[in-house]
Amino acid sequence: MESLITFSDVLKVSNVVRNIAFSLNPADYISFRQINKKVYHDHLTGATDKNYWLHRVKCLGLEPEPGYRLPSDVKVNAANIGVTCTKFDPRDPKVAYKLFYRLLHPFVKRLYHNDVANFFPEEYNEPLTQAKIIKVLEKYINSYSNDWPYHRKVQENLKIFKELFTTSVIRELDLNFDKKNFSYCSQFVEVLLLLDHEVSAVDFFKSKNEFPESIKLPEELFDENDELRYDQLELALDTFTQFLNEKISITDQLFQDRYPVIVLYTENFVQDHLIPYFQIQISSSNTPDAKNKRLMSLPTIYSKLSSHFVKKLRDNVNAGTSYQRFVSDFIQLYLEPEIQKFFDTMVQDFTTTTEDLLKDYEEQSQRKQKAKDEALFESLKNSNMTNEELLDGKTNFLKSFTKIFKINNNTLKSQAEQDLEVSYTLQKMNNKLQNITSLVSLDLCYKIIQACREHMEKIYLFKDVEVFETVVKLKCQEMYKILMFLLSEKHIKLGFETALQLLKDYDANETKLASLSPNGTFDDDNKVEPLVQFTELINIGDIILQMLSIFYNNELIAKGIIDKNKDIFNDVVHTKKVFETMLDDYVANGLNIGIDKLMDQVEFTFNTMQFPDDFNPDPKDASRREIAPSKCAIANVELLSEHCFLLTGATDKGTIDVFQQEIGERFFDEVVKNIKKHLISEDGAVFLIADLNYYHDFISKKLKQKNITPFFLGLKSVGQLYLISGKDSKELGKLICDVGKFQGVFTQEEIYELVQRRTDWFKVRKDVEKVMYGLGVSDCVIC
Structure with missing residues (x-):
């Protein structure tokens, strides 16, 4: 019958002994090594023993340094060992681990047995010291990881103990915060940060520093006409600034520069209170028909947020020198939807306003012309000139031009009525010729260009917002194209086409004969009136073109909205060239027609004089x-x-x-x-x-x-x-x-x-x- 293998026999096999030893925690390893002389001297000595402790030291995260010895004047305890002992001599790792074991194993042993009453010795009665011990224990117990059941139990109990400890710290923090004992609170905050409970610290700070409903903010930043009230705007910003500066002061006392809680707090403050307040103010309106009038005050509000709010925030230790830049970034981030809406609104408002201005001008011109025509008709109708005088002075002319003026000799109209109709038609034509220069309004074009510049400048205020840099350029370019299009299609083109038609319809012979007085002389001067008026229109067109060019150079090129070296194929450049070509074509056509009419007058002069x-x-x-x-x-x-x-x-x-x-x-x-x-x-x-x-x-x-x-x-x-x-x-x-x-x-x-x-x-x-x-x-x- 074969003999049984005993435990003593197993301990004679080196590989088996080493495998057993390397699966034991340090305390058990020390005991196992002393089980007998053979194990101690033959199996777990020299390199084997060194390797075991080397593995344990590596679990502590110590840095190897040959020949390293802890300075003799350094006093090591359980609280500071994690920061004082950071190196070890790889030739003798046991020495380094022994120091940790001596100071920390008693805590591990109590955690294993869940004996946490009076867990810390008397000399470690400060919360910060206790937190340091907990912190180093979290690292130290990793050296027990080869004994997984033991390690897991210690780890779980340490986690529970840490949570209890953290809860007690927060309780003390709460009590002292209510007493405004901020310097003492700072110690508890440091404990939380040390134990990686930054979120708890931040949440506590936020819960104690909510923006109270009791703070009085202006209910309305706008008057009954939706005009921004600057005094109320500054009052609101002062209120926000005062509140946030108080929190900055508290943050510096509690957190100092250990954790930038004020940055997170400010972001939440901007997101939850500052921006929503202005969004509500902008979105509501006393005048439902107002076209986003409040929203168009956004550049002013944004500018004031920078100058009257951000710039007045106090310097602080917690966030450092970049704090104001962070606040500006948060404002830009959470105001982004309103800014984008503002861009679209500005473009739409300029388009609509300009179209309305041009439409109103056209309607007013038509009303004025109609009123003049009616007044002219009444004036001719009630003139003192007798029917005989009309007949004597104009009969021959009327007979020659009945076709032109659509006079039907077979109608039942009297000759006097026919004369009145012809006189009215001729005078109305002359009035229109005199009004050629009003077909294109320099004053109106100037106002529209100025309006475009003002709208563009408001958009350009957001050029420094990185996310909107490209959008700002595109919106400004879009506005310039709209400006060119509306001036061209809705005003200048209509004006020049009307002027050209008047030039075409003008007949020097008819006009001269129409001005024939009863004594056979001509009443008017020696001018081709539509050509004179058209050259004035050319002058107006040239001034408008120069204004647009100045606007283009000063607002688009100078500000980098258009790069004249890179954007040669840009739509804006193309639109500008199309506008210039259109104006040149009208000038050329008008002058050609004008020369024709001038030659007609020359011919008329030769024929009559x-x-x-x-x-x-x-x-x-x-x-x-x-x-x-x-x-x-x-x-x-x-x-x-x-x-x-x-x-x-x-x-x-x-x-x-x-x-x-x-x-x-x-x-x-x-x-x-x-x-x-x-x-x-x-x-x-x-x-x-x-x-x-x-x-x-x-x-x-x-x-x-x-x-x-x-x-x-x-x-x-x-x-x-x-x-x-x-x-x-x-x-x-x-x-x-x-x-x-x-x-x-x-x-x-x-x-x-x-x-x-x-x-x-x-x-x-x-x-x-x-x-x-x-x-x-x-x-x-x-x-």
Whole structure:
């Protein structure tokens, strides 16, 4: 029968002994090692024993340092061992552990048996000292972890004891806090922080420092018109500031710089009390129809929160130098929904307000025009001019223009009623022409641009809020695009299109005849009124464009809302260019139409003031006439003088030059047409030359457009065609052939056409053509 293996036999096997030893807690290990000499000397000595204690020391979290010895002057006890003994000599870990074991194992032993009555010896009667022992025990019992049942029981009992201890500390803290013994409370707070009960400390502080309902805050920050009351705003902020400063003082006494409880407390205060108060104030309204008027006071409130609240919070030890920045961040964070709503509201408010302004202006303009038309009609109806006078002065005109003014001669209206209708229509047209400059209101555009700037500046106040930096830029860009769109589509475009239509509808002949007085003279001055008015409109448009450019540079570029180097494809830049192009197109179209109307007036002047005997006088009277420009020439030059310089100061020099050159070229054509309409005698040639010289002097000396001066030099030479005597017809033929004398302006065919206006053309024609072609018509033979 085989012999049984005894425990003594087991203890002879080194591996078995080591495995048993390494599963024992330090107290049991010491006992097991002493079970017999063989175990002590053969199995659990030297490296094996060293490794066991090395594992235990590592569980304590000590730092190895070869040759380390605890200074002899350091007094170690159970409360301070955790901070005084932080290193050990890895060659002899048992020495380091032995010190911990001697001071702390008695506490572990009592915890194991749940003997916690009078747990701390008399010398450890201070709560902070006791907390330090609990703290070091939490670390020390980890060295018992290889004996899991023992370790778990000790750990659970320590946890229960710690909770009881913490509860008693909070109770003492509560009692002393109510007595305002804050310096003594500070010790209990330190205990809680040491035991990792920061949450308990913070919760206690919050529970004792709730924002009381008894604090009186202004019930209304806004008056009955929803206007912000600054005195009430500052009163509310002062109340909040005073309350929070008191808590800062208490926090510094209780927590000092050990734990930043005031930061967490302030965040809750801002979230639960400060921001909700202002949200309620902003969201309520005394005037239901007010369009978010209170919300638009948010920038002022936000600014005051910074200057009147944050800046007045006292410096504190607990949060350090960054406290005010933290508070600002909390305000921004919890005010974020209102700020976002404010951005949207500002854009919407600007859009709506601007649309209303433009609509009101349009309606007022229409009402004013209607009132003027009605007053005009009554004035004409009640005028002292008799029906006979109306008939005598206007009958011929009415017969010529019945179609234009839609007068049906077959109607039952009396002639007087028809005259009244025509007079009313003409005067109404003249009034509209006079009102062209009011089609685009500089004052209104200025107000709208200023409103955009003010709205944008309110949004821009939030540029330093990091989360809104991009949003601020986008909202400001959006507002500028809305500004450009509304000014363009709702005002400027309508104004210029109306002005262009008035220009197109204007007829110089009709207007002149409409101003015909009973004595056969013209009542008005020598102006193409719509062109004069349109150039004023151009000036207004140019000023508006400059204001928008200044606004763009000062508000968008200078403030970094638009980066001119990076945002070349930005919608704002594109919108601005579209606006400028639109205005340029209207100016160009208007000037082209205006030039057409100016030339119509020039033609009208030629037709009505250039008489047949101007260039073909009676020989009896020719010698007595003064050689001077005709009334027609003077009138036309005066007309040109009135209009050629209208754009000066209203637009760029390039546009002015093109405008003046176009007028000069078109006037040249009208002069040539006028010459072709009249017969010119030798006696009348000097008077034609006087007119042509007068035109040339205006072009070369006053208009000073070098590109068109040669045209009028050529015209001066045309006068020579009529000055040469009919007896010198050969000389006349040579002059016609010498195209160079006409500055290259006319071809020989054109000169030939002009010379045919000589009164003696049929007499000199044969000789002239012989010189020109080498033969006359009579020399031709048909075979």
